[in-house]
Amino acid sequence: MPGVNAIVAVASGKGGVGKSTVAVNLALGLAAGGHAVGVLDADIYGPSMPRMLGISGKPVSTDGRRLEPMENFGVKCMSMGFLVDEETPTIWRGPMVTSALQQMMRDVNWGALDVMIVDMPPGTGDAQLTMAQQVPLAGAVIVSTPQDIALLDARKGLNMFRQVDVPVFGFIENMSYFACPHCGERSEIFSHGGARREADRLGIDFLGEIPLDIAIRETSDSGRPIVVSQPDSAQAKTYRAIADKVWEKVSQILAARETSMPKIVIQ
């Protein structure tokens, strides 16, 4: 995609692990680091970016050819959620999903971006396969809870990206533990540490752990994600640290791409 330096998928083997919450805070963390960031909400079946980024309304076209992306908190965004009614079930056959994704990539005036975060649909079905095959992904991060069943699905996600030669930047453990707001005691509701162990076992990086946390949930639900609404909180710092690691990975990919490109030398 011309103008877009690197595309990074945020994926999960199963739904409900908080992938979209991680994606939006990761995008905002990258933007906080001074990068030009776009978010493509590719979760056709359950688009949540409009709500999480606090954006309503419909995108318009200024040139009659391409749609302008929506924008908030300095981040550009396109989502199927802008184009379909919130209450209508999106019952789409595979080829329609492919076509919708392609349009959201190509027929949107994204402008110049350092990095585009793609909030992938959860799982390893048609839409994910299409993305992984057709989009020139610089890499992917995989979000999982520490729970065995989620890790099993995370491993499937990893294998899917490996099959199509997309580098996996690492695992993020979400809902890593819960700290009771009343007594401060920690409960490992979905177990703990599984994603880190799994990453070690599989020989990929571990990017960080994020607690199950009411403030993170409420701020995402209300369209003011914690990285922008409570930038000094521990949670926001955790997200920014993860964003820094992702940016480091992106930089390595860009540097490698640079050296492998033919140079025009003027003598």
Next chain:
Amino acid sequence: MPGVNAIVAVASGKGGVGKSTVAVNLALGLAAGGHAVGVLDADIYGPSMPRMLGISGKPVSTDGRRLEPMENFGVKCMSMGFLVDEETPTIWRGPMVTSALQQMMRDVNWGALDVMIVDMPPGTGDAQLTMAQQVPLAGAVIVSTPQDIALLDARKGLNMFRQVDVPVFGFIENMSYFACPHCGERSEIFSHGGARREADRLGIDFLGEIPLDIAIRETSDSGRPIVVSQPDSAQAKTYRAIADKVWEKVSQILAARETSMPKIVIQ
């Protein structure tokens, strides 16, 4: 399906709301009520029934035509998880999903069942549409967390079933609240009461609320769901109460079907 009296889908608009955990405990609750129960794990992309029911091994065929279902805790089960490798991503195109689901319905020797619980894949895509259209569902229950975004997707699920004229028996609120095991104080991590309010608003029944609970999670993960491993617990009682409500709905459907069937009267 000959021999199967009623088929009930357990569905959710989004993944990760604990649909499979609810499905397995609902099935075991129905079995505890003395009914002959089967579980069809239709979650092709992330089958979790083998693990949750503590069943390993491969199903065999005794007549060379149909597979025998697997069984544990008195409940019969068929799952794609028995047929594919746990670590392999199941990247299937729509028509393959359709075909796999049909085979798991027709080419399995289910025998006589009072009720078959179908653990649907989350969402409103191809697989769900296929199930809702091709399977003679007596009804569906929809599992949601109280969170706004999950409720939005639950509503989409409801609309999908309504479009294909499948009665929705009601909503179940999962992860309804969390009680700290250290201090006993309650935290409404994913909010609370949203599914009940949404059910009221939409004019459908509310079947019950189930807390976010480490014992429920651990027993499901380890293949001994709480309804069978801790039958006297409050959590097991909640599940059995929900099972009773579902059975009441099934009985109404069966009674209505009975009266609408032509009678052969021998005089």
